[in-house]
Amino acid sequence: MIVVMKAGAAKKERDAVTRRIKELGYTPHIIHGTTRDVIGAVGDERGKSVLQTLESMQGVESVVPILQPYKLASKEVKKEASIVRISDTLAIGGKELVVMAGPCSVENEEQIIESAIAVKAAGAQMLRGGAFKPRTSPYSFQGLEEEGLKLLAKARETTGLPFVTEVIDPDSVDLVASYSDMLQIGARNSQNFALLKKVGQIDKPILLKRGMSMTIQEFLMSAEYIMSEGNQSVILCERGIRTFETATRNTLDLSAIPVLKSKTHLPVVIDPSHGTGNYRYIAPMSFAAVAAGADGLIIEVHPDPEKASSDGPQSLKPKKFQALMDKLRLFAEAADKTLGA
Amino acid sequence: MIVVMKAGAAKKERDAVTRRIKELGYTPHIIHGTTRDVIGAVGDERGKSVLQTLESMQGVESVVPILQPYKLASKEVKKEASIVRISDTLAIGGKELVVMAGPCSVENEEQIIESAIAVKAAGAQMLRGGAFKPRTSPYSFQGLEEEGLKLLAKARETTGLPFVTEVIDPDSVDLVASYSDMLQIGARNSQNFALLKKVGQIDKPILLKRGMSMTIQEFLMSAEYIMSEGNQSVILCERGIRTFETATRNTLDLSAIPVLKSKTHLPVVIDPSHGTGNYRYIAPMSFAAVAAGADGLIIEVHPDPEKASSDGPQSLKPKKFQALMDKLRLFAEAADKTLGA
C-alpha cells in the first residue's frame, strides 16, 4: 500500500501516518518527492480495508493499494491453469472446449427433453436450464423450482448430459446440489455473500457469473469468497456488463478473457446470450469468445423461442445452434482446442 | 407494447405477429408507416416478458414497452406521497427531514453508544450501524452479528433513537426485525429477490438501497417485489451509481430524487457517504440532496474514523457532523422542510 501525502503536509502529519502504519503491523518506508512525500507500507495487505482508513488522516491525499486483495484465486499462488471436473468424462479448463446449452427456464418435460436431445445432437456437452429464476419483476414466471430440477435430471438420464442450474438463496443450495452437476450463481447474486459462503461449503463445481457492474477485481473477490470456504471448483463466467450502449442488452466484455487469464488460474466461460440479449449476435460472439481464449460457452437454446416463458429474444432455435456449432469447430481448432468427438 | 416491423417485412410475417398478439390476450392495432409498419398491442403489459418474445419472430425489428412494469410503487396507482412511520414520533416522507447517522459497523459498546449520543446531540433522529456486513473481501471484518444488534438496542435505550441496520440473507430477517426499527437492504442485495420477498412478509419499514448499476425502473421493480408480498413501508435510498469517474467512489445521482418523485409515491432518502466515498464531500452533497427534495439523509459518523473497522474514509467525525447539521437547517428551511426541534 502506498500513502500519498498532500503537497506541503506537515512533518507532524507524516509522523502520525508512519506511527499508525506501524501500529497496524506494517513497515513504513518514506520516499521524499519533489512536491510531496509518499510512504510505502510494507506487509501483507489482505486486510487492506483497515489500511484504507489512513485516507482519513490529516495530510493524506490518497491511499493506493499495490497488492491484489485475492489470494486463492490468484495466479501468483497457483501458476498452472485449474481444470474443474464436472463428471468422469467432462472437465472445464483443459484442452476441450465445453459448450453448455439449453433453455433459459425449464417449462415442462417435453420442452426440456426436446432441448436436451437437440443440443446434444449439435455437440453440446452439458445442459443448462433454470428451475429457480431470479426475475426483475415479481409478476414474471419464477420457475418450476424442485419440479424443474426433477425434469432436468430426467433430461440428463435421457441424454447423458450433466446439467448446470441456478441457485438463488442459501436455503436451497443443498436441494439444488442434490440434483445438479454444477450450480450457477447469477449476475444479480454475484455479491450475495451469504450465498457465496454457502456454495463454498459444498462439493460441487460453481459457475460464478460476473455482476453487471462488477470490476474484474471484485469478480475475483467473489470467487475468493467461495474458495476461502473450501470449494476450489470455481468457473468464472463473463455475461456482459452494463454500459451506456443500448444496441445490445449488455456489453459483452471479451477482453475479460485475457485479463482473467493473466490474473487467475480459474477457467473462464462466456455467455453470449445474456451478453448481447439478441439471438442474431450469439454466433459471432461465440466465435470471438473462443478466439480470445475462452474455455467454454453457455448458450440459450429453445425449441420455440417465440413462446418461451423467459428470454425468448436471446434464444437460438436448435437448427441455428447446430449451424453455430458446425462453424465453431473451425475457430476451436484455430484456438488449439478440441470440440466434441 | 409497440412492435416495430422491419422495413419490407412480408404481409405473412405481420399476420403472424398480430395472430400471436391475440393468442397472448392483447388486441393488435396496426399503423402503416412510410417505410415500415408498427403494431400496437393493447392490454395490460404487466407480464411483459412474454410479449417481449415477439422480438424473436420473423420480420420483427424491435419491441418497445410503453407501460411501466410496476404498479404498487407507481404514482398512477397512488397519487399522494406515502409517509412511512418509524415510531410513534417519527415518520419519513412528510414535512420533517429525517437524518439517520452512525458508524458503518458496530464495533463495540463504547463506540456505538458514543456515536448514538453524538449524533443525537447534533440533531439526528435515527441511528444507523451495521451488525451484518456484506464485505467484498472474505478477509474483512464481517460484523458482530446478533451481538451488534444487542448493542444497537442498548444505544436506542440510552438515547431514545430508533435504529436502522442491514439484513443480508433471508434466514436472519426475523432476527434482525426483532431488534431493529427499520431494515436496510444493501446495494449488493438490491436484486436478491429471495431476500426482497422475505422482507416483504414482515411488518417493519424497509430502507431499500439502489444497486450500483440499477436503473430507476429496476429500482422501482425491486420495491414492487417487497410491496407485492404485502409490506408497503418501503423507503428508497439512492447511494451512488457506478460510472467511469474515479474521483469519487460512486457517482451520487441526485437527479434520481425528482425522477423518483415523478414516478412513485415512496419516500426518497440519500446516502452521501457511500455516494461519494470521501468525508470531504458529504456536507455539500447533503445540502444538495435536501435542496433537490430528499425526504431524508443517511450519513456515516464515527468517533474515530482512522481506526474504524470499515469505511473510515467516508465517515465524519462528530464535530464535523454537528457543523453539517447546523448548516443543513438553512437548506431544509429553503426546501420547506423542518429539521428537528
Place this chain on the structure above:
Amino acid sequence: MIVVMKAGAAKKERDAVTRRIKELGYTPHIIHGTTRDVIGAVGDERGKSVLQTLESMQGVESVVPILQPYKLASKEVKKEASIVRISDTLAIGGKELVVMAGPCSVENEEQIIESAIAVKAAGAQMLRGGAFKPRTSPYSFQGLEEEGLKLLAKARETTGLPFVTEVIDPDSVDLVASYSDMLQIGARNSQNFALLKKVGQIDKPILLKRGMSMTIQEFLMSAEYIMSEGNQSVILCERGIRTFETATRNTLDLSAIPVLKSKTHLPVVIDPSHGTGNYRYIAPMSFAAVAAGADGLIIEVHPDPEKASSDGPQSLKPKKFQALMDKLRLFAEAADKTLGA
C-alpha cells in the same frame, strides 16, 4: 510515479527499470515488499506519458502516477479561488451567484429579444443562445451562424445582458469573440485540442463544458490546454455525464462541484438543462447545484418550447423560469451567495 514490479521479477529486470528511470531524468527509489518490489521515480512528472512507457518493460506489473498532470489549473499552484470577470459589473467565481439563461438556438430576432427580456426580468445576469450549433444529425438545424451573433448583440443592446455563445471550430473563434462576452466550448469539443489551443490565445472568458465521458482529471487537462496558451479566464461547466441510466438524458454529476473545488481554483457552473434533458427536473437540480457550492447556472429558457428548433423538451417557459429564480434566492442565501439585486 510508482513502478510496481511483478512478484518474482528478476533482479536484472529491476535493474533495467532503475536504469531507465535515471535515463529519463528521475531518481529511482526502491521499496522491497513482502511479495514484490515497488520503485518510486522521484521528479517532476509533467511529461508523464514517457514514464508510462516503463509499463512495457520486462518484469513490470503496472505504473501508478502520483502527481496530477495539470499545473496552472491546480489549487497547489494558486490557492485562492479565481474570479473571472465578464464585464465591468459582472464576474463569476465570487460571492454573486450568476445565472445565464436563454434559448438553445437563436432562431429569429423576436425570439431572442423576447427571451432576453424575460430572463432579465426574472433575474438572470447573462444571456445564452446558440448561433453555431453542433448537432448530432447533419439534417438538423445547424444555427444562424453570424446572423445569430448579430441578433445576440442586438438582444444585449436592448437588455444590457452580456452573452455567452458556442464556438465550434478554430476558424470562427475570432468572429465569435468579436461579438460575444464569453465563448462556450461544448461537451463534444471538450477534447478538440486544436480548438482549445485557439481559444487559449484570445482575451475573452471561456466556458468549458465537461465532455460526456470525461473524468475530472481530463476536464482539468482541457482547462490546462487553454491556460497554457495564455488565457487564464476559464470557467468549468458540468453538464451531465453518460451513464447506463436512461431516465434522464445524462446523469448530472453534482459531486463534481466539491471535487473540483478541492482540486482547482477555477469557478464551477452547472447546466441542469442538458444535465437532465427534461424541463421538469431543472428547478430541483438548480437548487441542488447551488447548495453544493456552484458559482453559477446556465439554463435553457424558450418562449415557446414546443416550437423550438432544438432542445425543446429541456427548455423552461419564462413563467417557470421566474418561479425557479424566486425559489433559487432562498438556496443562494443558505449557501451564503447573493443573487441579483
Place this chain on the structure above:
Amino acid sequence: MIVVMKAGAAKKERDAVTRRIKELGYTPHIIHGTTRDVIGAVGDERGKSVLQTLESMQGVESVVPILQPYKLASKEVKKEASIVRISDTLAIGGKELVVMAGPCSVENEEQIIESAIAVKAAGAQMLRGGAFKPRTSPYSFQGLEEEGLKLLAKARETTGLPFVTEVIDPDSVDLVASYSDMLQIGARNSQNFALLKKVGQIDKPILLKRGMSMTIQEFLMSAEYIMSEGNQSVILCERGIRTFETATRNTLDLSAIPVLKSKTHLPVVIDPSHGTGNYRYIAPMSFAAVAAGADGLIIEVHPDPEKASSDGPQSLKPKKFQALMDKLRLFAEAADKTLGA
C-alpha cells in the same frame, strides 16, 4: 415516432398533440390503450429533433422514435456491403482481411522506416502512424506535423505500403489528404462536426473512430455527416468504449461488429491497441475481432516501445506482431477471409 400520452391525459391535450403533429407535416394515428393513449406520427422522421419537442406538451409522457435517423449509412438504403478502395491493389470490406500497423507517433525517419519494413514483412497491408497527435496533456509530444507526413510518404516509397494518419482540425485536412492514402478521425473528434463536414468534401477514404462514449447510433450519425457531404468512402473503427472497468484502458466492444453489420453497409475495423491499452491483450482481441467478422485491424507496432514518445504500453514489438500475424491467419481462414498472399 410514437407519442405516449400520460395516463389520464385530457382529450384537449391529446387534440393539441394531434394538431401539432399535422402542423409538422405528419399524419397522426391514435391507439386507445387500457390505461393511456399512444399516438403514432406517420411520416419521414429525418428531422426528428423537431418531433421530439412534442415532449414538452401538456399531457405527453414521452416520445419514442421508431426510424433510425441515418439514411446513407443505413443498410435499408444500400443492402450490399460497401468495399472501400484504398489503392489499385487494396480494398477494405471485401474478402481480404486488412491489417494496418505501425507506431502511435512518427518520431523520426529511422523509426518509421524500420516500423514499415517490419510490419510489411509480417504481412500488414497498410502502415499507420501519427503526425498530428491529439494529446490529453498540452505538455505531451504533439507530433512532427508536416514533417511526419513526409516521413510516412518516404516509408510508403520504401515499402509500397499505403498509409493512414490522423487529421485533427479542418484547416489541415487538405494538407493531410495530399500525403496520405486514408485519413483517420480520432475518437475525441468523432463529434467534431466541423471536421466531419470538411473530410466529407474530399476524395479520400476516411477511417472514423468511435467516440469513447458514443452509441452505435451516434457513430452512424457521424458517418452520415461525412457521407451527406459527398464522401461515401467511410470505414468504421471500434476502439474501445469507456466503462467502469479499469483493468483495461477501455472496454473493447466487439459486439459492435455484428450490430454494425446488421445496420450498415460500411466496413468495420477494430483497434485492439487502444481498445485494451495493454500489449498483452492485443493478440487475443485481434483473433476475437476477426472471428466476430471484422474487415480489418489497426494495431500499434513500435520497434522499441519502452522508448516510444506515446502509447508505449499498448505497442507490440515487431517480433510479437509477427507471431500475432502467423496465428491470425488461422482465424481469418475460419472466418472465411484471406490474409495477405
